[in-house]
Amino acid sequence: MTNVVILGGGLTGLVAAERLALAGVTAVVIERESEPGGACRSFDMEGFTFDVTGHLLHVRREETGAYLRELGIWDRLAVHERRAAVVIGGRTTPYPVQINMGGLAPEVRRDCLLGFIRAWCRRDEGGGSAATFREWVLERFGDGLARHFFFPYNTKLFRAAPEELSLDWIGRYVPKPTLEEVVDGALGLERRGVGYNAVFRYPARGGIRMVPDAVARRVAGLKTGVAVTSVDLERRRVTMADGHAAGFELLVATISLPSLIDLLTGPLPEEVAEARRALRWVRILNVALGVEGPAPSAQHWLYFADPPVPFYRIGFPSNHGRLAPEACHTVSIEVSLDPGSGDATAVAAEAEAAAAAVGLLDREKIRVRMVNVIDPGYVVFDHRRRDAVAALRRFLGDRGVIVAGRWAEWKYSAMEDAILDGMNVARRIAGEPGA
Ligand SMILES: Cc1cc2nc3c(=O)[nH]c(=O)nc-3n(C[C@H](O)[C@H](O)[C@H](O)COP(=O)(O)OP(=O)(O)OC[C@H]3O[C@@H](n4cnc5c(N)ncnc54)[C@H](O)[C@@H]3O)c2cc1C
Known part of the structure; x- marks a missing residue:
């Protein structure tokens, strides 16, 4: 039986492991955080529920719906018609502008x-x-x-x-x-329902973690709270922060492509090192707030183009989910940051001040706050990306490593894609036709 190790217990890694189990292959999933779900985790704080950052489910493929039904969560996802707006020069107009x-x-x-x-x-x-x-x-x-x-x-x-x-x-x-x-x-004749996210689904109760949690419950080989610290492709084993090692015949990586390359032991061919250096991305800082009183806007979220406003988007997740106690609401403010470290607390404070300045936050009424940095957040699709990713995938593929998911494949994609990516990995390993 093939010995499979999956790096990362986000949606992609979990679905891959869950589908592999059905095909009779047990995979070990190694996840550094104490709970699975990756970018789709949610946290409870003093009666509020916050997602790592706003996460809405867009289901375009029948296969995805069937999978969510099989997991028993389809009926627990409420359907919403998007209410989104764009703010330009201080004026608000519906999205897309x-x-x-x-x-x-x-x-x-x-x-x-x-x-x-x-x-x-x-x-x-x-x-x-x-x-x-x-x-x-x-x-x-x-x-x-x-x-x-x-x-x-x-x-x-x-x-x-x-x-x-x-x-x-x-x-x-x-x-x-x-x-x-x-x-x-x-002329003011509003068109509704345009764009890939015109309709979305979100748990009627609780946060988006309901989706990865439903998958994780079916994954026997999940190991959480331990980071992989090195990957030896010659000796076919990964080592972990707790000093343990795990051997593999096949490695599936769902962690980000640059971090995977950085974990490889031994010298890299110059072409690979150069391709790694070419990868560009931004981090996303999300300020999640639990605030007293009704939400100051009925929108689900608003995009801010004006350069002086530090955030690019602000959302009110409690407008689409039961995420706040009675007479309270939640706010999610997203700021894009360069890679590196930087002072998240100062940026978060600046973002809050800007949200207050545009009339979308009463800072006196903030009850709880959670600040997350998603790193990487968005891949920057510059002109070097395509060749660099191809070179890295060739190198990894030649050594029996499968990359899957938004950050491992170094692409722009959503939760539905993560589910489909995970399924495809399992089909490929199990040798199903069409994989
Ligand atoms: C700002 C933002 C907003 C988004 N909004 C939406 C949305 O509204 N709707 C939508 O459908 N999608 C959205 N997405 C995309 C969605 O989050 C992803 O498509 C999906 O979560 C990808 O899952 P994944 O398993 O591939 O990656 P991840 O969730 O990142 O999983 C990878 C896992 O690897 C773990 N890991 C990393 N390094 C190590 C290590 N060394 N050792 C062990 N484990 C490690 C991480 O902890 C993580 O759990 C958004 C993404 C961002 C950044």
């Missing part, structure tokens, strides 16, 4: 609409040659939306200039409207 310019200040709306129409006309003359995110936005949306939203928002989120970003990540994440939709929106 490209089809909802009606709420913007007249001069900003004029810039955005004229820019879009000009870009639309140019496109009919034969466009489509963009090689960078900057060129793509100008080509698709025009210079007004670029200047007022896409450039400042994405620079804040990815901490990179728009010309530094490739087009590899856009896929389903940026809604691409028609001229009619844009004109309707600018």
